[in-house]
Amino acid sequence: MFSRLKSAFIPESSGDPEAGGSSTDGTASDLQNASNTSWDLRIMKFVLCFALSLICSLLGSPLLIAGKFPGFGVMVSLGAILSLLSTCFLSGPRKQLRSMFAPTRLVATTMYIFFIVMTFISGLVLKNSALAIICIGGQYVAMAWYSLSYIPYARETVLRIFGSCF
Secondary structure (H helix, E strand, C coil), X not given: CCHHHHHHHCCCCCCCHHHCCXXXXXXXXXXXXXXXXXXXXXXXXXXXXXXXXXXXXXXXXXXXXXXXXXXXXXXXHHHHHHHHXXXXXXXXXXXXXXXXXXXXCHHHHHHHXXXXXXHHHHHHHCCXXXXXXXXHHHHHHHHHHHHHCCCCCHHHHHHHHHHHHC
8 A cells, every 4th residue: 555655764674674674683573663563553543643743743833823932933843843753763773863863954944853852841931932933943854855855856956046146
């Protein structure tokens, strides 16, 4: 059912017994292989977790309209965390973390996590609406920059576009 998506995240030599590979250390349930659950079940877990992230973000919208910016920031940040966690069901937590902290994504990942933490602090501890909104903006910019790292030459293109504007 999800074989095309599966091949995008788990190459044939990944060590996943379902993908026809063999584990290098002999453990088929290695966390890198996203557990010993079937691919269809992992997709369902991903979809559920990602849907929860969208629900959190959407539930924050009324808080934004009501002017409760710290609450909005907390809901959006919770959604961001769930969204990141959902990707662990596809490739496994270890592989996902390795990918997130690869040299090409290290700064973007660090900034994204920093802004999530700062949004929580500004919303829950400081109750500072302006800072919460700034941190949410930082989250979106960091996530966009992180996402562009998966598209060949996308970052260079964005830099060229913005470089020509200034």
